[in-house]
Structures are given as C-alpha cells and as structure tokens.
Amino acid sequence: MFGQSLSSGIDIDDNGYQDVAVGAFLSDMAVVLRTRPVIQVKASLALPPQIDQLETLCREHKTPTVCLNVTVCFKLQYNLTSDLLHKPSFPHRFYFHGNGSSNSTSGRVRARLGQVTCATHVAYQRKDVRDIFTPVKFEVSYSHRETNTHKASFKTFPPLKPILQQSKGHQNTVTNQVQASANTNQLPANANTNQTSFVRSCSLVNCSTNMQLSAQLVLPDQQQYFALGSGQAIMLKTSILNSGDDAFLPRLTLCFPNNIHYIKVLQNQNNVVSCDVTQEVNSTTAGVDCSVTSLLIAAHSQLNINFLLDVNQNSTPGDIIIHVNTSSDNYEKEEYLHDNSISLLLPLKYGVNVNIHGFVSPTSFVFGDEDNTPVDCYAERFNYTYKVLNSGPSRSLDTVVDISLPKILTPYRHRLLQVVDWQSSQGTCSISDTTVSVIEDCDVPEASFIQNLIFFFSSTSTRRMFCGRSDELCEWLECRLGNLEAGRDAFIQLEIRLNPAVLLQAPGRLGVMKLESTAMMSNPRESPHTILTSKQPVAQVVVEALFTQKPSTTVKLFIIVVSLVLGLMILAALIWCLWKAGFFKREFQKKEEEEEFKRDSWDYVPKLDKRQSTA
Template identity: 25%
Template sequence: MGSRQYGARFGTAVANVGDLNMDGYEDIAVGAPYEGMGAVYIYLGDKSGIVFEPVQKILAENIDPRLKGFGISFSNGADIDGNHYNDVAVGAFESGHAVVLRGQPIITFQPHLTTSTSRISLKTSNFSSRACLSYAGSYVPNTVDAIVSMTVDLAYGRAQFVSEDLKTTNTHIYEAKIRSTEPHCKDFQIAIKPGTKDPTRPIDVVMKYEIINNSKADTSSAGRQQSSTEDFCMHCPVVDARQPTHVTKRVAFETGCKRDICEPDLIANARFIGIKEEFVLGEQPTLQMEVEVMNVGEPAFLTRAILSIPRVTPLVRIPPTCQDATDKHTTGTHTLVCDFGNPLERNYTINVLLNAQDVPVNTNNLSFTINATSVGNEVNAYNNYKELLLPIRIHADMTIAGLPSQDQVVYVAQNKSIRKDLMLNHTFEVWNLGPSKVETAMIEIEIPHQLEGPNGAQIFMQVFEPQLLMQSSPGTVTCEPEEPFYYYKLEGSSKGDVTIEVDPTAFAEDDYQESSVVKYSIVSKRSVNPEVLREESEYPPSSPNFRPPPSNRTLYLSCSNQKVDCFKVKCFAGPFTPNKSRAIINFKLKPILETVEPALDKQDIILFSSRGKITLLRIITSRTINLACIRQPITGWQEESQVLGSHAVNVLKTMDNIQHNNHIVMVGFFRRKEKEELEALTKVCIRDCKEVA
C-alpha cells in the first residue's frame, strides 16, 4: 500500500473521513508526510471492507509549493460547505499550514450502445447504431455537459460512419448536454467498405464519454486540486473514478465458425517435383517446388504462405497469387508472400519455378522455408512451419587426354652418330563431360628427366617451360614445380614465369631450336611401388592401339622405374563448364640420348612415358578415374630417315589420367629387319582401360 517509498512514513495519520462518494460505505484517508513534501491517500470502502488500491493520491506540491510535512494529521470528515459531501482538514506541520480538502458531487455515467444487428454477412454493406448517455448520483445537478467520442473498427478500417452529407470517417466526436432524468441519444449510419477480406475479427463500435466544463476539479489519479486562491465550485460534479469511461458493441461476421474468431488448423508442406533425394548441379536448369497448405480446422481467412527462397535460386516467374516481399537489406534470401484462400476450407497448392543455373559449386545444401498464417486463432501453430532442405551434389565426368607430338619417332644415324636436335611435345588436355560445373581441378604431371647410372644421376630429358591455355572459359591455368626447378629454354628466348597465357597457335608444329641449360637442381628420387607393371597399368596409354615393345629389348624410362627421377609439376585450372571448357598444358621436351646410351646394354628400344593425374579440390561424385599416361616411342631403321605416325588425342570417357610414351630405338646400336615390325608397336591395345569407381 502507499508508494512503498523508504522514509515516507506512510500511515503516520489515518482518519475515517465518512462516505465521500455517497455509495453507503465509509472511506479513509492515510497520510505520508515524508513522501516528498507530503502526500494523502484516499481509500474507498465497499461491502467487503477497504479497497486496497487508492482511488486518489493528493500531493502537497500540487496544492501549494510552500507546504511541507503534508499529511501529518487529519480531522474527521464533515460537510462544512453544505453540498452534502464531507470535507477533510489536513495538517502540514513543518510549514505550519492546515489545508481543507473539499468534497464534490459524484456522478456515474450510464451509457447504452446498440446496433441494428449483431451479425452480418460478407455481402452486408451497412448497418446502424444508437448511442445513449445519462447519469445518476446523489445531490447532483440536473444537467451536465459531456463530450462523446464514437469510433468504428478503428484497428482494421473496414467500416466508417456516414454523415448526412455523405462524408465518411472512423471517428465522430460531439458535445451533449446530458440530463439525469432522461438519456441523450444519437443515431449513426455505418457503411462497410467493399472488398473487406478479413471477416474473422468483429467490427467494434466504441463509445467514450467524459464530463466537460469542470475546471474546478481534477479526477485523475494524482487528484490535483485548485489552489487556495481560486474559487471552489462546491456543486460542480466529478465522475466516479471507479466506473468505466467507455462501452463497446461488437458486430460479428457470419463465418461458419463456432465463435466470433475462427480457429483454423493449418499444415504447411512442400516438395521438389522430380527430385527424390538430392539435386545434381547441371542436370537441369530449373527447380520446381510444389507448396501446399492444408486446413483441418475451421475456415481460415486471409490465409497466406510466406516463402523464404535462397537468392542463388531466383524465381523464373512469380505465381499469380504471390508477390515479392524481399527486404532490400536482406542479402541471403528472397521472400515471397502468396495468398492461399479467403477462406481456405481444405487445401490449396501452388508451383514455384526457380532458376538453378547460378548455384555455386561449393554449396552443400539449399534451405527453403514455408510459414502458413491466417487471421484466426491457430489450433496447432507448430505445423504451420516447414523447412525443406535440398542436398546439393556435384557429379562431374572429368577427362584427361594425351597428345604426343608423334606416336613414334624414327630417325637414321647413317654415320652412327646421335641426333641432337630431336624435340618432343607432350600435351595434356583436360575437360569436363558434366553434368556439373567444376570450379578448380588440380592436374599433377610427372615427367622422367634423370637416370641413375654408375656415375650418379644424369639428365636425359630437358624440360622446357609449359605452354598453358584455357579454351572457352574466362578461367586460367597455372603451373608450378613441386620442388625448386628451373626450366630449360630454347635458344633465343628467356626464362619466364611458370604461369603464362598461351595463344592457341602456339601448339602448331614449328622448327625446334637447339636448347641450352639455364639452371637446374636435381629433383629428389620419388618413392615408387616395386610392382612396376601394376602401377603402369593404372595409367592408360595415350593411344588405344598402343602395344608395348618386347620387355627384353626395351629400356623403360618412366616414373615407375626406380632408377628414374621424375620432374613433378602441379597445375590448377578452371572453371570447367561441361562440354565447353578445356585446359591445355604442353611440354616441350628434348631427349639427351648420349646419357641413355650406357644404360641400353643389349636393349635396342627406349620407352619414354610421362603421366598426369586429376584431383578435384572438392569431394564430389565422379564417374572417372584420375590417372593416365602418354607413351611415345622413338625408333628408327637404317634404310631411310623419316617420322612415322601423327598427332593423336585419345578421348577417354571413363578415365581422367593419361600417360605419354615415347619409344626410342637407337639407330647405330641395333638392327631391325622389318619396318612393319616397328610400326606394329603402336597398333595393338595393351589392355582394356581399367575403370575405377
């Protein structure tokens, strides 16, 4: 009770001041002299005793700022001015004042608000209302001036008052002289706006009223009184503070529901048409989402579904019943608001078409949400919300193919001398058969270039800086050796960076120039699997007609030979658009046959093999193997000097590795009886390509 302010000394004085409001029950006054400059609380009585909430709080500063210690003492209630309402004297001991609080007549308003109907249909265009007001009280004047404020459907604006001059408004305010003996009434015409869509909320007609022309009293909870210098109006009434100040009449729509407000039970659901478990990027350009809202309760009015759609799958077109409500400050999602019926009695379905061509390849899943709403009181709100999580998968068929400069190289050394101008081209081509786009692929290439001999490791293959090209793509190809390595350079050129842009014409067969060493460092020997043949079999040959030469007559210069060190380079290329983009990596190679000669012994054929491997930088579903090899034989006979064979590209639809092979037959160190025997080396398949899942 009181303000509960520490040190206020609430209850220092308590007095029975009589029946202040003429309701037949005595009331009390309680003082709190140290609450500010002092305060007095008025508590009314009723049939059960004293009402704990004060009906009035009177502060000293609202009476006279000179008062101090107001509420230290009270007199008994007594009518000192003859208006039949008790007055009370209050002491303010610190300032030495006594204040008389005078009682005024109290009236109780008696409003009566009616409408011409209690229920209307959706086709109803208007109805009428009557507002009547009177008052009652003991020893009150015969008339009072009041101000009445009428409002209709102020919250939703579906109805308006229509005046005699056909003006419409939601609020009508007027003054009236009210008599105690008979009510004052006023009639109103109310029009319902055409196209009203929300019939679940009743139309509220509200009548508010208050007394006017009573400047002598304040009926607020603070109870501010006029100062002592003003004349007191002992017959001016005040309104009973316990009585309501407004009355409401509701006119409900006929909705088919048990109550004025319907209780629907909405269930949101969604699925992607034609997709069972996951969506593979690139398989189809669009996504079609079916959205359904079911209602298993009472009719649902103004039913809507709010769809949240990732921005990476924009709408192809907006359904007729929907509108874009995307917040311009939101970066991650589109918001679509769709009307699902007014009312929705059973279920409603729409299809939303989305563009799936711009989904980033690093996307793991896409989240779509549906939230169904209506203006009724939802029975089970938990099933109004549905999240649809679509897993995204990348299915790519990456292919690597090899293009040697010749299937086999044949040369003649009539004076048993070794040619020093022999040049080879090993070209790796990488592309994607789809269906998904691949952002970046790592291409690892190994080229044999050193041979371990009695005098240590010696270089037998000079490697020149690769020529790089990305065709039909805005991307690039970059290559870098795994360990410190300086490329050889053609005479008349300078060493450039490892990563270069190459014109497509750079791959034309040109006249090779004599090479010289710029600088090199020995690449450490790789650890190899002792099962050489099995490892080589994992790399398919560069030509399906390739047949290995007889092993007892062949020196294998490949990365599977433990005596061979390989130069390793890593290349990064992308993006790869299915059936469009192509990465090309071309190595110019110059064999140093003098280095190989001591290792030949009784062998008369050299098989040189380089190989490449693809690794995707993100785990995806792939239908390819990422190992392959290019084999290129170099051979010759004594009868003539010529180059046999032609450039060939082997497109391996189930392989992503390629190996280049060069058969080298050293003229002057062997004899070959038949030219046809040499040509047959490249015409028979070594084995079927081994498919790796």
C-alpha cells in the first residue's frame, strides 16, 4: 500500500495535496499521512524616510495635520502598531484615524500565490509631539485567517488548517524599512536607515550635541576643606552648556560615597529639575539622578543646577571624590565627550579650636619675714585651675595638655614647688619622671651677712622663673583628656605647696620673683587630617613673690652700730670745730662784764659813798 500510494499520487481528502498511506502485511489497519498547505509569507512595511512637521498634507477634523502613509505588503491578516520606540513616559506620537486615538489597527488581505498584495494606512501625528529625536518605528504582526470548519461526514476526512512557515529569528512580525535619505546630514550618525526620523535643522554634522559641564564645590566660610562636626551643608554648583544641537532628555548624575547625603536642589521653585536618590544594597556609594522637566536643553543654551549636600558627622577624615556626569538621549560626537564628566575633591578634616584659660589663688605672697617663721617649710599653698575649651567646629581627638611649673631656683637644687594633688574632669594626669633630681631637704642654706646687707641696700628688680619646652628644671604634669567634643570643656585642678626659703638663696634672689606656670596643648597637632583654626593654645599663670621690706636681725644690728658710730663721729667733729672756733675761751670775759654791771646792795646804808673824796 505504501508503494502504491507513492506511485499513484493518492489524494484521500480531496484538498489538492498528495497524501501517503502506510499499512502492515497481514494486518487490517493502515495509517494515512495527510498533507496540508504550508504558507511562506514575505511581508514588508514601508514608511517615508523622513517626517517634515512643516508639511501638513492631511486634514483631521478640518485641521491641517502632519501625516504619513504606511504601506503594508503581504498576503494575510495583520495587526499594524505604530511608534514602538516612544518613551515610556510619553504617549504614542502617531495614531490611526480608523481607531480614533489608538496607535494600532488591523486588517485583512487576500493573497494569491506569487502575487504581492499591499494595504495603505494613514497615520496621523499628534499635536503635542515633543520627542522629535527618537526614530519612528512601526511593526506588523500577521497570521493566517481563522476559517470556520464545517463538520465532515464520517466518510470523509476533516480539512486541515494551513500553517505559516516562520523564518529563523522572526515571530511572524516585520518592522518598517526605508531607503536612506539623500540628505544624510539631517540624520544622527547612529540612526538606523530602517527607521523613520523627523526632519531637524542641525548646526553640527549628524545633529550632534555638545554638552559642556562645569562644577564647583562651595564650602562653609570659604574654607579649602570641610570641617567635620560643623553641622553645615555643602553647596555643589553645576552648569550645563549645550554648544551643539538640541539635547533631548538631558540628565545629570552625581556619584559619591554614602557618607554624603543629598538634601535638595536649590532655587528649584518651578521644579525645573527632578532628582531621585539611588543606592544599591550593601553598596558604599550613592547616586543622584536628575532630569530636566522641560525635556530639552536647546542649542546654545545653559542650565544651572545647585545642589545642597550634607556630610555624615561621624565620617573619618580624608579626601572624598564626587563624580558629576551629564548626558542626553541625543547623539554626541566622541570628541565632545571629554567635558561631560568632572570629578571634584572634597577634603574632610578636623577643624580644632582649643582654648586654655588658667587661674590661681592666691596670686601673690610675701617672703623673707623673719617674724613669721612657719613650722612647715612648705608654708605657701596655691590652687591652680585650668579650663580647656574646644570651640569646635570638630572634635579634638586624643587631647593632651602639658602643664609646667618651676621646680627649683636655678642654679640651686633644693625643691621650690611640690605638687600635692591634681584632678581632671575627664581623662587622667601624671607627673613626668624625666626631670632633674632635686634636694628634698627643708634645710636650705642661708645667705651670708654680706649678701643680705648688699641685697637690702640694692634697688628692687624682678626675676621671671619660667619653663621652656621640655625643660628638665621644671615639674611637668601630662593630662590626657581623650576626645573633646565641640562645645565641651574640661577642668584641671592642682594643689601646689611652695618653700619660701628657697627664694632667699643668694645669689639669685631679687625683690620681685615671678613664678610662671604654663599649660600647653601638645596634641592634636597640625597634620594632613587636622587643622588648628587658631594658634597653639597656651595659658600662663603668674604668682608674684614679693620680698618683705623688713631688714633681718643682722642687718638691724649693723644699722644700729653703724648709726651709733656715725653719731659719735659727728659729735666729736662738732666739738672739735667749736673748740677751734674758740667757743670754750669766752668764760673770763663774761666775769668782767658781770662785775661792771654789778649793782649796789639793797641795804639802806650804802657801803661806799662815791661822792666822798678819797684823799
């Protein structure tokens, strides 16, 4: 049976195609392989190469409208869809009159073998089309028309449905194909000649844009760095200049580490710019994607966008790179791309402003009074208070304050000051053990009589007792205060005892002795990550030691003896002068004068009558 069916060309179902019957020997069954038509469709879709919006060839509702003819050539039923490349946020730019506002239409054609059948549809352009940069793409999908199958009798076979043969890579669809335009300068360089584009008046070859980006960081107080902890924001100024043709759907993208936070766009009252923050999960970078609501930066126009950014106050110091990039949906020549991206350097540093203030009570004392001899050799007591204030804007890391006090009266080795107790509101303090060794004995050698005498009669002068950097002749107290936040302060209190007898050693003592105590911040220092906004903080506290004007016992005795000797010498000299002047020879002359002026007695009878003659 199989050979007979091949040789005789049997058509069992009378559909015009040869069938094959296969049977088995000594079997009452046979298998019939029926043949059905296989249709191979070669479809095409033709559109004009360009769309000129100034040519209104059609009338829609008595209004001139831009339109184009869409020719579909194939032989079956089809669905025609317009503007496949339209932006998702925009409506379709073309519609078909027959379906109102729909962007698709359908139709049927009767095709014959070997013949081309075409159908033409008019696609109307919408009035509010703003996207004239994206090419226009139409698509046709076709299929074999479904036919009603009549119920066949039991003596005949039911008819078979024809099938469409699909070529490789196609799903019974076809897109528009056009011939290349003669005016190639009006098409972008990356335009597909199988797509229809809008006519544009371009100044550059291939309608290239030329986006020129400039950006600048404006830091608080016009500083060259950003001070961590200041709580202030950063302004990023950007400017986009389009020196080429129109740029459709311009975009501006920021990329920075996730310790930078986007706040808003400044001076964006009319929502000219719309921005969205993007950050991937477990990513150390964040981004901001901004688009222009006007959808277009016209040729030779400029757009300024200012951003307000914030910095995480717990960030570590260092340099941060902020990347700024601009682009659009239009073609831009490669030689114009070099100024589409900018990388800005943002230095993050600690801005430290630490001030130290010192106080002492009492501020002066009198020494050298022998009438007030104390029992304890360290008779004078002082309370020192130092206030360490961080005015910010950043925290002061590992703050260390060194306090120095004169330990001895140079060149003698007896201890002058003794630190009895110290306290700090935060951190710890310790006394350095690298200073010079001193004599702790209270028996201080006294000055000689001659030295005391010379010192008493000498003019009053002043001696400053101060400490230099790393001075071994001073007592050093190191206070590690740790991290000092901006706006916080710390207090250091010292209790000091002083031995006044040390100041009486000569030579070296003077009438006024100024004991200077210095508190200096040794850490943090100026470094690549730390900026001291003011000079190295230093506080000086002065205690004045005033020598008493009372003379010592030996000086008193010397003054008394000298005074007596001088008095006697002066008296002797005076007597000698009087003697030389004859003061002691006037006694005989006085007696003669007394006899001359001597009167008679008050007796009634005179003893001598002067009127009587003596003869």
